[in-house]
Amino acid sequence: MGKHDKKSGKGRLDKFYRLAKEQGYRARSAFKLVHLNRKYDLLSKSRCVIDLCAAPGGWLQVAEKYMPKGSLIIGVDLVPIKPLPHVISFQADITTPHCRNTLRQHMHDWKADLVLHDGAPNVGAAWVQDAFTQNELVLQSLKLATEFLAKGGSFVTKVFRSQDYNNLMWVFGQLFTHVEATKPPSSRNVSAEIFVVCRDFIAPKHIDPKFLDPKHVFKDLASLPTTITDAPAASGIPGVVATQASTSAAANAIARMAASNHAHANVYAPEKKRRQREGYADGDTMLFHKSTAADFIRTQDPVSLLGSMNMIEFVTDEEKAWLKSRHTTPDIIVNCEDLKVLGKSDFKQLMKWRLAIRLEIGLDVKASAAGDATEEVEVEEIDEEEQITQELKKLHEEKASKQKREKKRKNEIKTKTIQKLQLGMTAPTDLDMGDNALDGEEMFDLGEGERELERAGGKNIRDAVRDADGMSESEDEAREPEEEDDDEVLSSDEERELRTRALEGELDGLYDDYKDRMAERDAKWKVKQMRLKDRNYDSWHGIREGSDSEDDGVDKGYRDQKMVRMPRRGDAPDEEEAESSDGGWDLVAQQKAKLGEDDDSDSDASGEEGVPRLPKAKRAAIKIRPDARAPEQQPQRLLTTLSAEQQRAQMSRQAQVWFDQSIFKDVGDLAALDGDDEDEEDGDDDMDSDDEDEDEDDEEEVDSDIEMGSSLESTLEDEGDDDDDDFEIVPQEKDDDPEWDVDDEDQDAVLQEKIKEKGLNTAEAVQLATRLVNREITASQLIDEGFNRGYKDKDGLPSWFLDEESKHYRPNIPITKEAVAALKERQRALDARPIKKVAEAKWRKKIKANTRLQRAKRKADGVMETEDLNDGEKARQVAQLLRRAASGEKKKETKYVVARGANRGVKGRPKGVRGHYKIVDARMRKETRALKRIAKSKKSKRN
Numbered sequence: 001m002g003k004h005d006k007k008s009g010k011g012r013l014d015k016f017y018r019l020a021k022e023q024g025y026r027a028r029s030a031f032k033l034v035h036l037n038r039k040y041d042l043l044s045k046s047r048c049v050i051d052l053c054a055a056p057g058g059w060l061q062v063a064e065k066y067m068p069k070g071s072l073i074i075g076v077d078l079v080p081i082k083p084l085p086h087v088i089s090f091q092a093d094i095t096t097p098h099c100r101n102t103l104r105q106h107m108h109d110w111k112a113d114l115v116l117h118d119g120a121p122n123v124g125a126a127w128v129q130d131a132f133t134q135n136e137l138v139l140q141s142l143k144l145a146t147e148f149l150a151k152g153g154s155f156v157t158k159v160f161r162s163q164d165y166n167n168l169m170w171v172f173g174q175l176f177t178h179v180e181a182t183k184p185p186s187s188r189n190v191s192a193e194i195f196v197v198c199r200d201f202i203a204p205k206h207i208d209p210k211f212l213d214p215k216h217v218f219k220d221l222a223s224l225p226t227t228i229t230d231a232p233a234a235s236g237i238p239g240v241v242a243t244q245a246s247t248s249a250a251a252n253a254i255a256r257m258a259a260s261n262h263a264h265a266n267v268y269a270p271e272k273k274r275r276q277r278e279g280y281a282d283g284d285t286m287l288f289h290k291s292t293a294a295d296f297i298r299t300q301d302p303v304s305l306l307g308s309m310n311m312i313e314f315v316t317d318e319e320k321a322w323l324k325s326r327h328t329t330p331d332i333i334v335n336c337e338d339l340k341v342l343g344k345s346d347f348k349q350l351m352k353w354r355l356a357i358r359l360e361i362g363l364d365v366k367a368s369a370a371g372d373a374t375e376e377v378e379v380e381e382i383d384e385e386e387q388i389t390q391e392l393k394k395l396h397e398e399k400a401s402k403q404k405r406e407k408k409r410k411n412e413i414k415t416k417t418i419q420k421l422q423l424g425m426t427a428p429t430d431l432d433m434g435d436n437a438l439d440g441e442e443m444f445d446l447g448e449g450e451r452e453l454e455r456a457g458g459k460n461i462r463d464a465v466r467d468a469d470g471m472s473e474s475e476d477e478a479r480e481p482e483e484e485d486d487d488e489v490l491s492s493d494e495e496r497e498l499r500t501r502a503l504e505g506e507l508d509g510l511y512d513d514y515k516d517r518m519a520e521r522d523a524k525w526k527v528k529q530m531r532l533k534d535r536n537y538d539s540w541h542g543i544r545e546g547s548d549s550e551d552d553g554v555d556k557g558y559r560d561q562k563m564v565r566m567p568r569r570g571d572a573p574d575e576e577e578a579e580s581s582d583g584g585w586d587l588v589a590q591q592k593a594k595l596g597e598d599d600d601s602d603s604d605a606s607g608e609e610g611v612p613r614l615p616k617a618k619r620a621a622i623k624i625r626p627d628a629r630a631p632e633q634q635p636q637r638l639l640t641t642l643s644a645e646q647q648r649a650q651m652s653r654q655a656q657v658w659f660d661q662s663i664f665k666d667v668g669d670l671a672a673l674d675g676d677d678e679d680e681e682d683g684d685d686d687m688d689s690d691d692e693d694e695d696e697d698d699e700e701e702v703d704s705d706i707e708m709g710s711s712l713e714s715t716l717e718d719e720g721d722d723d724d725d726d727f728e729i730v731p732q733e734k735d736d737d738p739e740w741d742v743d744d745e746d747q748d749a750v751l752q753e754k755i756k757e758k759g760l761n762t763a764e765a766v767q768l769a770t771r772l773v774n775r776e777i778t779a780s781q782l783i784d785e786g787f788n789r790g791y792k793d794k795d796g797l798p799s800w801f802l803d804e805e806s807k808h809y810r811p812n813i814p815i816t817k818e819a820v821a822a823l824k825e826r827q828r829a830l831d832a833r834p835i836k837k838v839a840e841a842k843w844r845k846k847i848k849a850n851t852r853l854q855r856a857k858r859k860a861d862g863v864m865e866t867e868d869l870n871d872g873e874k875a876r877q878v879a880q881l882l883r884r885a886a887s888g889e890k891k892k893e894t895k896y897v898v899a900r901g902a903n904r905g906v907k908g909r910p911k912g913v914r915g916h917y918k919i920v921d922a923r924m925r926k927e928t929r930a931l932k933r934i935a936k937s938k939k940s941k942r943n
């Protein structure tokens with residue numbers, strides 16, 4: 001089998017090739033049997049089938065699929081057949097006695113219901129020689145079929161149309177009651193092959209060997225005996241008697257009759273070939289044959305007439321009258337003048353015209369009314385004509401589209417690929433273009449794009465798009481199966497893999513091209529791409545885009561009132577949003593901003609000297625907004641890829657954000673969401689009602705703490721690294737002692753304290769906490785649900801996939817829309833407080849500030865009166881008190897930790913203790929409390 005051009009003709013990897021791959025058939029030829037079976041229902045009734053020339057096994061697979069379970073399926077071929085379940089196969093030449101004997105062994109006493117033959121000798125050089133050998137093989141298979149077929153069985157064989165075709169058909173006609181030649185849709189038009197389905201095997205007791213001898217069948221049909229058997233009377237089988245043919249041409253005529261159902265084939269194709277090889281028919285010295293219109297209208301075999309005549313003329317009055325019929329168009333008249341130049345559609349027109357005239361003159365009506373045998377034939381004729389008409393139409397369409405098909409297929413693939421890319425890649429229109437500064441040492445790396453182009457074989461990528469047909473030419477060649485006919489033996493998984501990889505490579509190339517174009521066209525896209533990289537930015541906002549639209553009203557309210565919410569994908573970066581840190585929805589933003597700081601420090605270390613140091617909040621904001629970088633720092637690149645390290649860093653940051661959620665540390669009091677934020681005195685919008693009494697209590701405690709402070713100061717211990725956990729956390733006591741302040745206090749600890757103090761501040765956190773508390777979900781389930789566990793494994797994934805992933809991947813936060821809506825509603829209600837309340841809050845704030853000052857004054861008086869302190873110390877303490885009172889700064893809380901057992905005297909931060917702490921002695925604590933009690937009782941006695 002030679003190599004074929006895979007783009008056209010025989011070598012074309014067409015729909016059936018792809019279908020065969022999809023359905024796991026070994027060869028596209030499997031569909032030929034599928035189609036034949038669909039038409040003739042050969043397999044469902046068969047219990048035993050022999051497939052001659054079965055490799056690689058496509059037909060065997062089909063047989064196994066469509067035959068009843070437990071059927072005997074035997075396959076034989078020159079080449080080995082890879083084993084198939086429920087199929088017996090062996091290697092043999094079907095022309096040898098060895099094959100016959102092996103078949104016998106496998107068959108035992110059984111007879112086959114069906115013998116299949118799809119043999120194709122691997123010659124391929126000269127077509128005529130090829131056809132001859134093929135037909136010899138057919139005869140050989142017929143020989144085996146006659147031996148192994150049961151009476152009434154069927155034989156399906158592939159035949160090449162040649163001068164021997166009709167001889168073969170004649171022989172088939174002698175052995176089977178029904179013989180039909182057909183070309184299944186899966187058989188390529190360019191192939192001369194045709195399938196002959198012979199049904200109802202007559203099974204004569206004796207068959208004259210000459211009927212199965214190529215020498216006699218193909219060369220000299222006249223030498224064949226008059227009957228199939230030598231003793232026709234003995235056989236008693238009707239229909240086996242053949243007409244004696246005196247010449248080869250006559251034999252052809254007989255064969256034509258045997259295959260009368262297919263006489264129409266003469267009209268459409270093969271006549272031209274035969275005419276020259278065979279010369280003129282005996283006694284027929286005329287080149288030009290005429291027929292009258294009446295003959296054409298009345299004949300039982302209009303197709304043969306059309307095939308053999310040159311012209312149809314209108315001579316008689318009746319015929320001339322037909323010329324005036326509304327059915328007789330000028331085209332019909334012209335067509336009748338020269339039948340030899342007509343095409344299929346012209347013949348079709350003539351056949352239709354004939355039918356119309358027949359109806360007009362009442363031939364067909366009369367036929368159905370009479371109902372005799374002749375008329376029955378007429379009805380059949382009509383059916384056949386319709387069938388011919390349909391086939392003509394089909395053939396015509398196929399021919400017409402043949403030239404276009406390849407191009408169309410390519411275009412389809414190209415369009416699909418591009419569409420696919422574009423569907424997932426809508427150009428962003430919602431990004432803020434005000435800021436052109438892109439974060440981007442790796443942003444829009446043109447070099448990378450160029451490398452991609454190089455990878456694509458130095459080919460212009462647009463050319464690659466034009467050529468896209470799913471695989472490259474060289475790969476096509478590499479995969480071309482070594483088979484004589486038009487069946488491509490499907491390769492195994494490796495081939496599939498190869499093709500998939502090639503396709504992916506191509507897709508990657510196309511995608512890069514797309515990115516390139518997008519980058520050129522729209523700078524916003526760059527910003528968006530960059531932002532998408534920073535998964536930290538919105539990985540845990542918990543409210544999806546879809547819900548945004550539904551909650552628009554709520555959201556709008558939030559925006560209008562400049563409430564802080566988590567930034568979402570596609571939002572324009574907003575200075576206020578990024579910097580703000582109060583409000584219920586920004587807890588995670590704080591976390592992220594904080595992490596962003598960490599990253600900043602990282603990036604600083606990696607050499608971003610040019611970036612000016614900014615206040616922490618600003619730096620956090622810049623990290624959240626990756627586009628806010630000075631343009632001059634960007635390398636001149638257009639496309640970008642995340643390095644593995646960056647990805648890892650990003651993931652760990654994402655994980656950090658997740659695990660820093662309060663729910664993993666404290667499942668706080670849900671009621672606290674409503675709770676009191678009175679103590680937060682530094683916010684401008686502190687509108688909560690405060691209790692003055694509470695302040696008074698605080699004041700008393702603070703005062704007493706000052707006294708205690710000095711006595712405990714000596715027990716302060718340095719921080720260190722000790723893992724020992726034999727520590728007890730002393731319940732928190734209010735203390736205003738300035739000596740407990742630590743400048744570099746752990747911000748994270750502060751945050752945790754805040755969460756602990758105020759409860760869960762985000763809707764998501766509340767929802768999750770509720771589920772955890774109600775035991776609807778466990779912490780590990782939560783983690784499982786929340787993470788896409790495959791996400792980290794990005795190796796080998798195409799870049800377009802990763803981009804899509806980064807765009808659409810969101811942690812699955814198991815909260816309901818309703819819960820989020822309810823919480824938003826509550827937040828909105830809180831926010832919608834009347835002006836009066838705002839005024840009250842402001843007034844309260846003033847009072848508080850005044851109270852603070854008074855308190856500080858009193859404390860300052862106390863300090864001035866203390867005799868233990870020198871003037872310098874007094875001045876320092878007074879200044880500190882006043883400064884705190886003015887700023888509203890709160891004293892940082894200190895944890896008192898009692899070191900017990902082996903930990904007594906151990907230095908360093910106790911395990912599990914966060915924030916400011918003091919290690920104290922248990923005895924000292926008792927003493928302190930005792931002193932407090934004594935002081936209190938003395939005071940009350942005095943009063």
Ligand SMILES: C[S@@+](CC[C@H](N)C(=O)[O-])C[C@H]1O[C@@H](n2cnc3c(N)ncnc32)[C@H](O)[C@@H]1O
Pocket residue numbers: 026027029030052053054055056057058059060076077078079092093094095118119120121122137485487
């Ligand atoms: C078109 S393939 C058959 C495909 C098969 N029907 C299928 O669906 O997989 C033709 C086969 O005929 C086989 N063949 C040709 N001459 C043969 C011979 N003399 N004996 C046995 N097999 C032969 C070839 O080896 C080849 O595998």
